[in-house]
Amino acid sequence: MMLLEAHGLVRTYLTRKSMFTPPEAVRAVDGVDLVLAPGEALGLVGESGSGKSTLGRMLLGIDPPDAGEIRFNGAPMPALGTASWRKLRAQMQMVFQDPLAALDRRLPIAEQIAEPLAIHGIGTASERNDRARSLMAQVGLRVDQAGRFPHELSGGQRQRVVIARALATSPRLLVCDEPVSALDVSIQAQVVNLLRDLQDRHGIAMVFISHDLKVVRNICDRVAVMYLGRIVEEASSDDIFSSPRHPYTRALAASVPIPGARLDPSTLLQGEPPNPARRPEGCAFHPRCTLMRPGCAGAVPRLLPTTPTRRSACPVVAA
Amino acid sequence: MTAIPRLIRLPRAMPRMPILVSVAAIWLLAMIIIAFGSDILRPYDITQMDLSARLSAPGTAGHWLGTDELGRDVLSRLLQSIRVSLLIAFGATILSAVFGTTLGFLAAQFRGGVEHTILVLADFQAALPFLILALAVLAFFGSSMTLLVCLMGFYGWERYARIARGLAISAGAQGYASAVVQLGARPSRVYLRHILPNVASTLIVSMTLTFPEVILMESGLSFLGLGVQPPESSLGNMVGFGRDYLTRAPWIMLAPAFVIMLTTLAISLCGDWLRDRLDPTLR
Numbered sequence: 001m002m003l004l005e006a007h008g009l010v011r012t013y014l015t016r017k018s019m020f021t022p023p024e025a026v027r028a029v030d031g032v033d034l035v036l037a038p039g040e041a042l043g044l045v046g047e048s049g050s051g052k053s054t055l056g057r058m059l060l061g062i063d064p065p066d067a068g069e070i071r072f073n074g075a076p077m078p079a080l081g082t083a084s085w086r087k088l089r090a091q092m093q094m095v096f097q098d099p100l101a102a103l104d105r106r107l108p109i110a111e112q113i114a115e116p117l118a119i120h121g122i123g124t125a126s127e128r129n130d131r132a133r134s135l136m137a138q139v140g141l142r143v144d145q146a147g148r149f150p151h152e153l154s155g156g157q158r159q160r161v162v163i164a165r166a167l168a169t170s171p172r173l174l175v176c177d178e179p180v181s182a183l184d185v186s187i188q189a190q191v192v193n194l195l196r197d198l199q200d201r202h203g204i205a206m207v208f209i210s211h212d213l214k215v216v217r218n219i220c221d222r223v224a225v226m227y228l229g230r231i232v233e234e235a236s237s238d239d240i241f242s243s244p245r246h247p248y249t250r251a252l253a254a255s256v257p258i259p260g261a262r263l264d265p266s267t268l269l270q271g272e273p274p275n276p277a278r279r280p281e282g283c284a285f286h287p288r289c290t291l292m293r294p295g296c297a298g299a300v301p302r303l304l305p306t307t308p309t310r311r312s313a314c315p316v317v318a319a
Numbered sequence: 320m321t322a323i324p325r326l327i328r329l330p331r332a333m334p335r336m337p338i339l340v341s342v343a344a345i346w347l348l349a350m351i352i353i354a355f356g357s358d359i360l361r362p363y364d365i366t367q368m369d370l371s372a373r374l375s376a377p378g379t380a381g382h383w384l385g386t387d388e389l390g391r392d393v394l395s396r397l398l399q400s401i402r403v404s405l406l407i408a409f410g411a412t413i414l415s416a417v418f419g420t421t422l423g424f425l426a427a428q429f430r431g432g433v434e435h436t437i438l439v440l441a442d443f444q445a446a447l448p449f450l451i452l453a454l455a456v457l458a459f460f461g462s463s464m465t466l467l468v469c470l471m472g473f474y475g476w477e478r479y480a481r482i483a484r485g486l487a488i489s490a491g492a493q494g495y496a497s498a499v500v501q502l503g504a505r506p507s508r509v510y511l512r513h514i515l516p517n518v519a520s521t522l523i524v525s526m527t528l529t530f531p532e533v534i535l536m537e538s539g540l541s542f543l544g545l546g547v548q549p550p551e552s553s554l555g556n557m558v559g560f561g562r563d564y565l566t567r568a569p570w571i572m573l574a575p576a577f578v579i580m581l582t583t584l585a586i587s588l589c590g591d592w593l594r595d596r597l598d599p600t601l602r
Contacts, residue, residue: 086504087503096498103498105599116502119502165502
């Protein structure tokens with residue numbers, strides 16, 4: 001059985017430019033289907049504004065979907081804020097982009113790491129304390145740092161605290177929202193390795209949201225590429241980077257710099273992603289696409305299997 | 320050599336008070352002791368008149384702060400007034416802080432209709448000429464200590480409500496509060512254990528602003544004859560009645576005015592220091 005199944009997820013935000021204009025609907029996530037097997041690592045990549053963070057929050061049930069359904073472990077996601085929703089938090093956790101913001105600056109870190117256990121009433125106070133210390137050791141923090149406050153730690157150490165806190169209740173699903181993008185490159189590698197190790201050791205299913213393709217390739221089994229709220233291609237991480245099919249994926253894969261080589265300008269993406277409130281007709285990518293055909297502005301292409309392990313939403317390359 | 324200072328490191332929580340703050344704290348402590356012990360400390364009864372020694376200047380034997388127009392001992396009246404004024408000011412400040420913060424948190428938690436209602440009430444409160452409302456209430460129900468404290472407690476709650484609401488929303492939008500919600504915490508835990516300690520510094524500073532305002536407001540009401548009723552006496556009441564003798568016997572008014580000034584200054588200093596101490600990032 002799949003750990004997480006999502007069908008037809010839609011999330012619309014209303015924005016207003018000024019007081020007098022009618023609100024505009026922005027479809028941040030626009031009909032996403034996803035499945036995640038237990039212990040699998042799925043990467044979500046895409047430009048800023050492609051809806052990957054919103055999708056990550058919806059998969060955790062933090063952002064309620066406007067349409068569509070999420071099933072965790074076969075059961076539908078309970079409504080946000082209910083007792084059963086809170087109880088389910090022990091099984092699904094999130095790692096945030098900015099660890100300093102995600103930590104309470106007035107509490108020592110050991111207390112924050114043990115907090116999920118206190119919230120879910122697991123163990124006695126001394127057991128929780130022991131568990132916090134063993135988690136700190138697992139994520140590579142020194143036990144003598146237990147009484148430190150978040151601002152006394154480095155960025156990488158803070159992210160380790162956030163990861164330790166997320167692991168406290170031994171969750172089955174971890175959503176990492178750009179967990180390394182706020183860190184120095186040297187520390188990024190440490191945190192990525194830590195996440196990989198933890199995933200190997202505990203078999204936690206992971207949704208890894210990032211715009212850094214190298215990191216995603218390193219950590220994920222499968223990758224879904226998002227563009228303006230839709231998944232345009234999904235395949236194993238080796239396939240998606242070695243033989244990208246969708247023109248957007250190709251452009252993304254080609255944008256990863258190779259030392260010593262100049263990037264080929266013809267494959268690079270031009271311009272900015274369009275305003276999500278004014279989605280282009282048909283395939284949303286067609287104004288920037290190098291393979292654009294007249295039909296591309298007509299119907300919205302569906303995400304269809306092209307090979308048994310790959311789904312792609314481009315009729316031009318599928319043909 | 321360099322290891323020695325690390326060995327004798329002071330405990331983390333050991334406060335190092337600046338001299339000014341120590342003086343302020345001692346003053347506040349003295350005020351609190353006076354408030355509790357004014358019955359024992361004061362040399363005369365506050366209504367005891369000595370008509371032969373009317374308007375004697377400070378330093379007169381037996382009346383160290385002088386006497387007023389009825390020959391009542393200013394020192395005794397001052398000690399009793401400190402008790403009454405502190406009771407009103409502390410009571411009202413705490414009442415408005417608790418009430419306002421609770422409403423602010425409720426607004427931030429429920430948003431929508433609850434938030435709109437609370438904000439409308441806050442606007443209403445801010446737009447209301449409070450003195451006139453207080454006059455009306457006191458004139459209808461008569462002046463009593465409880466009513467006065469409650470009435471003062473409603474003064475200034477809208478500031479706490481706005482501050483608490485704004486800070487709680489910003490904490491929830493990005494950061495620690497939403498992270499804790501995401502861990503599965505109940506709202507009570509999120510608000511009391513995480514948001515309240517984080518916003519306490521701002522609220523404490525706001526309290527140090529409300530405190531002198533309440534003292535002054537009580538003085539105003541007492542002066543208008545609707546606050547603390549004679550023969551009971553408060554600092555504002557003393558200032559109000561002493562005003563008539565400002566030129567002939569300034570000590571009647573200056574003594575309580577001096578106490579008001581020093582107490583509010585001490586509260587500000589201590590509040591400021593406390594805010595810094597409560598913030599681990601400023602240590």
